[in-house]
Amino acid sequence: MAERRAIDVDGKRVELDAASTLAAALASSGAHVLRRSAHGEARGPVCGMGSCYECRCTIDGAEQERACLHTVASVSRVATRGASARSADAPPRAHRRIACDVLVVGAGPAGLAAAEHAARRGKRVVLVDENPGLGGQIWRADRGPESARARAAVSAKVDVRTETSVVLPLGERRLRLASRDEVLDVRFDALVLATGATELLLPFPGWTLPNVLGLGGLQALAKGGLELAGKRVVLAGSGPLLLAVADVVARKGASVLAVAEQAPRANLARFGVALAARPAKLAQAFGFAGALAKLRTSAWPVEAVGGERLSAIVLRGARGLETLECDYAGVGFGLVPNGRLAAALGCALDGRRVRVDAEQRTSVAWIFAAGECTGIGGKDKARLEGEIAGASAAGDLEPARRLAGARERELAFADRIERAFAPRAELRTLARPETIACRCEDVTCGEVARATELARGVDADVRDAGARGGAADAAAFAWRTSKLQTRAGMGACQGRVCGPALEFLDGRTARDVRAPLAPVTLDALAAPMETPQ
Amino acid sequence: MKRALVVGAGIVGAACAERLARDGFVVTVVDHRPVGSVATGAGMGHILVMDDPPAEFALTLRSRILWDELAPSLSTSVDHAACGTLWVAADEDELAEAERKRARLAAAGVAAELLDGAALARLEPNLRGGLLGGLRLTEDGIVYPPAAAAWFLERAGATHERHVRRAPVVSVESGRARLADGTVLEADVIVLAAGLETRALVRGLPLRARKGHLVITDRHPGFCRHEIVELGYIKNAHGAGLESVACNVLARPNGQVLVGSSRQFDVEDPAVEPRMLAKVVARATEFLPSLARLRAIRAWTGLRATTPDGLPVIGPVPGASGVFVAAGHEGLGITASTGTAELVAELASGRRGVLDPAPYRIERFQEAKRG
Ligand SMILES: Cc1cc2nc3c(=O)[nH]c(=O)nc-3n(C[C@H](O)[C@H](O)[C@H](O)COP(=O)(O)OP(=O)(O)OC[C@H]3O[C@@H](n4cnc5c(N)ncnc54)[C@H](O)[C@@H]3O)c2cc1C
Ligand SMILES: Cc1cc2nc3c(=O)[nH]c(=O)nc-3n(C[C@H](O)[C@H](O)[C@H](O)COP(=O)(O)OP(=O)(O)OC[C@H]3O[C@@H](n4cnc5c(N)ncnc54)[C@H](O)[C@@H]3O)c2cc1C
Ligand code: FES
Numbered sequence: 076m077a078e079r080r081a082i083d084v085d086g087k088r089v090e091l092d093a094a095s096t097l098a099a100a101l102a103s104s105g106a107h108v109l110r111r112s113a114h115g116e117a118r119g120p121v122c123g124m125g126s127c128y129e130c131r132c133t134i135d136g137a138e139q140e141r142a143c144l145h146t147v148a149s150v151s152r153v154a155t156r157g158a159s160a161r162s163a164d165a166p167p168r169a170h171r172r173i174a175c176d177v178l179v180v181g182a183g184p185a186g187l188a189a190a191e192h193a194a195r196r197g198k199r200v201v202l203v204d205e206n207p208g209l210g211g212q213i214w215r216a217d218r219g220p221e222s223a224r225a226r227a228a229v230s231a232k233v234d235v236r237t238e239t240s241v242v243l244p245l246g247e248r249r250l251r252l253a254s255r256d257e258v259l260d261v262r263f264d265a266l267v268l269a270t271g272a273t274e275l276l277l278p279f280p281g282w283t284l285p286n287v288l289g290l291g292g293l294q295a296l297a298k299g300g301l302e303l304a305g306k307r308v309v310l311a312g313s314g315p316l317l318l319a320v321a322d323v324v325a326r327k328g329a330s331v332l333a334v335a336e337q338a339p340r341a342n343l344a345r346f347g348v349a350l351a352a353r354p355a356k357l358a359q360a361f362g363f364a365g366a367l368a369k370l371r372t373s374a375w376p377v378e379a380v381g382g383e384r385l386s387a388i389v390l391r392g393a394r395g396l397e398t399l400e401c402d403y404a405g406v407g408f409g410l411v412p413n414g415r416l417a418a419a420l421g422c423a424l425d426g427r428r429v430r431v432d433a434e435q436r437t438s439v440a441w442i443f444a445a446g447e448c449t450g451i452g453g454k455d456k457a458r459l460e461g462e463i464a465g466a467s468a469a470g471d472l473e474p475a476r477r478l479a480g481a482r483e484r485e486l487a488f489a490d491r492i493e494r495a496f497a498p499r500a501e502l503r504t505l506a507r508p509e510t511i512a513c514r515c516e517d518v519t520c521g522e523v524a525r526a527t528e529l530a531r532g533v534d535a536d537v538r539d540a541g542a543r544g545g546a547a548d549a550a551a552f553a554w555r556t557s558k559l560q561t562r563a564g565m566g567a568c569q570g571r572v573c574g575p576a577l578e579f580l581d582g583r584t585a586r587d588v589r590a591p592l593a594p595v596t597l598d599a600l601a602a603p604m605e606t607p608q
Numbered sequence: 609m610k611r612a613l614v615v616g617a618g619i620v621g622a623a624c625a626e627r628l629a630r631d632g633f634v635v636t637v638v639d640h641r642p643v644g645s646v647a648t649g650a651g652m653g654h655i656l657v658m659d660d661p662p663a664e665f666a667l668t669l670r671s672r673i674l675w676d677e678l679a680p681s682l683s684t685s686v687d688h689a690a691c692g693t694l695w696v697a698a699d700e701d702e703l704a705e706a707e708r709k710r711a712r713l714a715a716a717g718v719a720a721e722l723l724d725g726a727a728l729a730r731l732e733p734n735l736r737g738g739l740l741g742g743l744r745l746t747e748d749g750i751v752y753p754p755a756a757a758a759w760f761l762e763r764a765g766a767t768h769e770r771h772v773r774r775a776p777v778v779s780v781e782s783g784r785a786r787l788a789d790g791t792v793l794e795a796d797v798i799v800l801a802a803g804l805e806t807r808a809l810v811r812g813l814p815l816r817a818r819k820g821h822l823v824i825t826d827r828h829p830g831f832c833r834h835e836i837v838e839l840g841y842i843k844n845a846h847g848a849g850l851e852s853v854a855c856n857v858l859a860r861p862n863g864q865v866l867v868g869s870s871r872q873f874d875v876e877d878p879a880v881e882p883r884m885l886a887k888v889v890a891r892a893t894e895f896l897p898s899l900a901r902l903r904a905i906r907a908w909t910g911l912r913a914t915t916p917d918g919l920p921v922i923g924p925v926p927g928a929s930g931v932f933v934a935a936g937h938e939g940l941g942i943t944a945s946t947g948t949a950e951l952v953a954e955l956a957s958g959r960r961g962v963l964d965p966a967p968y969r970i971e972r973f974q975e976a977k978r979g
Pocket of ligand 1 (some may be wrong): 124180181182183184186202203204206210211212213214239241269270271272273274290291292302316319321409410413416444445446447452453454455457531592593
């Protein structure tokens, strides 16, 4: 029996599984609503990995903490739904300066490989991740041999720091990090960014109801301890993750009512053929026979129904509209490379992918990137790129040459995934004017559209500029206008969710990552740059 | 029908457009960037009366009265609220300054309440203990500046022109302005409200950049109610030191807390400088220690346009009849946009109004040089 821990939730003593993430444990205990939105709507966890900011509550006196980034074992007191429980008496954080050779950000398959291979070459390596555990998305709570080996490889030789965020660039080869009890200014020679991906979450009526999560979000909560036995689950969206998540939740005893893939069957078949040459991938993507039985293609969600939480989801597919009553829905339309940190440090992006050369070097000479942030391609691509990046960062370019062919094959695979699961045009028409686009500030899709009209002529102008000044320029203009006028993208998540969504819906593009690079309490910004001599 | 052309869709240009439209002008606004996206998008949005020097007092007081007149018709997105200003005194000198301010304000009929340390603590419990007192102006307010600029433009019914041509104005003469794409726009009245960049359009306009840093937090409802400013801010804003910071903290109506502010002369690189950020936050937490526990979500910078005497330039451009400047508002352009617009409209139609235009004329710099 797993260890239980009693903590204070809104003034009541509640026993929770100590090893679970707080977000998962609260949901298991029936606390589905963690916060009230700007307009008072009920909200709960969506991404399970720290990027949507929907799970914010007051944890041990600190307001607006993300419940999915804490484990129950490290928490004593929680206040949900905006109940103020701020305490001013937190001990001040220590401020220290350290130096290393290679700093790796992100401890998924790519970051673990990078850290391992840099350390093998005698470099002093620091590895940081804002999540509590090592392993990133795929190896979250995984006990398999490959992930165990990857973790073991760093535990001995690498200075590993979890629950640690990158908060400020401090000029060339220096970053400020912050954890719960420390502000750390790190000086290094090379930086490896292995920041992974986030999910493409698209607005549709009801998508903000508690218990409508991302696909990866539902998976992360499930792996983080969410009890699913006997729960009815509907999964919808696109990509290999759909079946992988079906597998995870079914193993936890959920009854999977439907798996709706928006791409047509023909695309999947083509993808399947492409995979046939790669049996390991095939097993990974289609390993769950039960999920295949529930799979419907050319099907997608049109509405989530409920009051304070989800009660049913409406799917459109070959059989027309179908309403399925359920407890949880996982909905995600693919992955988006997470190039935020790279962009903030001045690295060039191609679309949302961090641009790298064969050595995994970005456009900034001392910064390398590996894994999903350079393009979505799965674990094997991440491991391979991590190895190259770690070695290159350590000054050894031999792996870049030796693994060039394998890398090319992985990149070709990544392109095939992207084509097979490209989101269909109908998904642009799901949201109604009153559907929320920006979940942090409660800005509706209608308000975003109106904002550009309000400054009259802008729409005409954007088309105009598209022809004249380039489409990228016009898209940035539209994003900036709607952001300034409606505050869409200005809230806690800083456009992590609505940015990619609006880009898919109407092309407006966010390119403005600003300090702080993660939300931190102000004391972490106030610490002086140089410690007095 | 008389035509007006306004160059610049920041809050000053937008307010001018609205005021000229009320006078019957058909108004066109030209800007190659999104509405309110330069200094206006960076501003805190505090609407405050500054009681010294006299010309700044007159302009900000008149402006606040005009804001109050507009208040009932502002759209909800402008988020106008009367939060009031709390000037905080840390030492005896500052307390004496608070008393002098009160007297100056009272002489002009503006109510301001002198507070002792205990009253201050009751009003804003998150202020540190041991402060000597302060001065409270209940009628000062707050707006969300970019939405205010858009609201002005909407009211002005400004034509599509302003965005159809996404090219900056490159030169202006009496009756016409030329855009970078070669287009020439004609108008009876032209207002140059291009913020700091107005210096490229008017020869000899002595504008300097003064960079400021701000940080905004997540929502922490109830943290503070007023705009809290240390009395030392005045020395800082009016001083000529190359670099300074002062505690300037404001709660937006939604519970987000804005933390400022810094001033750096002649720094035009918009990058957020961690060193300045640290100074700003450290200063603010000296006054509000529990600020340290609030969660910062974003920092940014903006460039204030300053003049040698700290007053804006509002008035006709010598030698170009029908062309007016409205720029150089330093840290008060959101506040002073309404008074500036009124003055521009009066000058454009030759009316005499509430404000004496003399202190704001561009000629004052030439005269200062000669004299
Ligand atoms: C939600 C989600 C679920 C997925 N589930 C599966 C699955 O079940 N099966 C599968 O085959 N593939 C899955 N994938 C794909 C998966 O990303 C890859 O297979 C593989 O894990 C990629 O490895 P990576 O190292 O590039 O990124 P990740 O594994 O995503 O690791 C990135 C790490 O960087 C950290 N990080 C990011 N930014 C910062 C920052 N600024 N500061 C500190 N830390 C930071 C994150 O916390 C994360 O731990 C999933 C992807 C996502 C986004
Ligand atoms: C950190 C900070 C905090 C502040 N806080 C406050 C506050 O709380 N209260 C307050 O009252 N004031 C405040 N201010 C000051 C206030 O923001 C400015 O005074 C005000 O926004 C100036 O408005 P503007 O319209 O003159 O300039 P801007 O907003 O800069 O607008 C000028 C416009 O002109 C356009 N333009 C430029 N060149 C051309 C050209 N050649 N052709 C066409 N268009 C052109 C630009 O694109 C821009 O849109 C603050 C300023 C800063 C930096
Ligand atoms: S669920 Fe915690 S941030 Fe998304």
